[in-house]
Amino acid sequence: MxxxxxxxxxxxxxxxxxxxxxxxxxxxxxxxxxxERFPPPEFESYKIPVTTVPGAPGLFYExxxxxxxxxxxxxxxxFAIRRRSRAGLLGTSLxxxxxxxxxxxxxxxxxxAIQNVALILADPSETLPAAVAAFFFLxxxxxxxxxxxxxASVCPLGAIQDIIVVKPVAVPRPLEHALGLLAYVxxxxxxLFAATGSAFLFCRYDPFVSFFRLSGSAGMLALGVSFLAAxxxxxxxxxxxxxxxxxxxxxxxxxxxxxxxIAPGECDQCRLCEESCPFAAILxxxxxxxxxxxxxxxxxxxxxxxxxxxxxxxxxxxxxxxxGAFSRMHATVRLSDRVALEDSGxxxxxxxxxxxxxxxxxxxAELHAEAATVVRKVTAGAAVFGxxxxxxxxxxxxxxxxxxxxxxxxxxxxxxxxxxxxxxxxPRERERLGLLPVAERPPRSxxxxxxxxxxxxxxx
Numbered sequence: 001m002x003x004x005x006x007x008x009x010x011x012x013x014x015x016x017x018x019x020x021x022x023x024x025x026x027x028x029x030x031x032x033x034x035x036e037r038f039p040p041p042e043f044e045s046y047k048i049p050v051t052t053v054p055g056a057p058g059l060f061y062e063x064x065x066x067x068x069x070x071x072x073x074x075x076x077x078x079f080a081i082r083r084r085s086r087a088g089l090l091g092t093s094l095x096x097x098x099x100x101x102x103x104x105x106x107x108x109x110x111x112x113a114i115q116n117v118a119l120i121l122a123d124p125s126e127t128l129p130a131a132v133a134a135f136f137f138l139x140x141x142x143x144x145x146x147x148x149x150x151x152a153s154v155c156p157l158g159a160i161q162d163i164i165v166v167k168p169v170a171v172p173r174p175l176e177h178a179l180g181l182l183a184y185v186x187x188x189x190x191x192l193f194a195a196t197g198s199a200f201l202f203c204r205y206d207p208f209v210s211f212f213r214l215s216g217s218a219g220m221l222a223l224g225v226s227f228l229a230a231x232x233x234x235x236x237x238x239x240x241x242x243x244x245x246x247x248x249x250x251x252x253x254x255x256x257x258x259x260x261x262i263a264p265g266e267c268d269q270c271r272l273c274e275e276s277c278p279f280a281a282i283l284x285x286x287x288x289x290x291x292x293x294x295x296x297x298x299x300x301x302x303x304x305x306x307x308x309x310x311x312x313x314x315x316x317x318x319x320x321x322x323x324g325a326f327s328r329m330h331a332t333v334r335l336s337d338r339v340a341l342e343d344s345g346x347x348x349x350x351x352x353x354x355x356x357x358x359x360x361x362x363x364x365a366e367l368h369a370e371a372a373t374v375v376r377k378v379t380a381g382a383a384v385f386g387x388x389x390x391x392x393x394x395x396x397x398x399x400x401x402x403x404x405x406x407x408x409x410x411x412x413x414x415x416x417x418x419x420x421x422x423x424x425x426x427p428r429e430r431e432r433l434g435l436l437p438v439a440e441r442p443p444r445s446x447x448x449x450x451x452x453x454x455x456x457x458x459x460x
Contacts, residue, residue, distance in 0.1 A: 319386020
């Protein structure tokens, strides 16, 4: 679970494959190149609507955005894996915040791209612009190769939180694991509402886009301020507990080919890296267990694995019960309810939406039938969503019961964002850089005794 596998030539080969994939994404058909297939009607009152497809300047920015994303991903991966440079990662983070956040105002972003991908999977008639596809897939490809270097210093949402950490406090491990499930619940809900055409939750409730665009509702500004205020003491609260794209990258990073390491060599077990990480992303060495404890652990693991299907079924059943409430996120269902209330005399007057519907001359029965179809679709999706939540909960319990063997302190591949804060806290790293003579290196706690003066050894 530590370090590079395959050596630096393997890293180069992986980078070549990722760049090749980026080239394929760049050739994805763009809507802007579509031809006018139907002539406009031949009457004077008709006006050709203004196109919503980007013109030449828009296409230029799309290609520039993808190019900037590739450069930033490559730089972050280089500084995290090869150079082991916290300064390089911080510089890349500030540049990404300036470009993707302040200059491009938070769009296009991989978090919002989840909704576009969900929508096109549910409705193949929809189109997926090349830039959106690139922003969704490229960070995942880099994460599969190098770990969460996108989170380290490319994502502007992560960057704005990373630079404000002042005095991080440790979140208790049980609470950390429980709160980490919220991101998967949010991911499932966002995919459900996007796939059914109900709402784009991730864009609607982006806590930092108001800062990037210098505009927004008072509620969203307050949400962003709350996250930033909490982020001064709880490292990256949005990334750790709410980011839906981060939930996807956790899975990809867990299977990454290479990953940022704490120590450049063997771990001294001095615990300085654990103290330097504000994100609770460093795992301690595994304790020695007696044979009886291992047998008990295997029994618990088997029981939790058997529990997973039951949790999925319970979640799916609960989702079915929520289908009606979830369906009211869809505009057609809300309109149908309003028209029915007006027709029955329960609601007086009309709304803008109901008045516009009545002017179309459509029968109310037709609207109600369309709404009923939406309700069935959303209810089916809600059952899948509930089953997904049950699956996530079950797999979390299983993962917590698995005993991994670790001989030293290692980054948790899923939670570690490869920020590089732990690099310079490691005596082995300072020794490698010539900043700490071998004679002053703290003793290894496992074999040479407990470290008493590691702070003084590092000049603290």
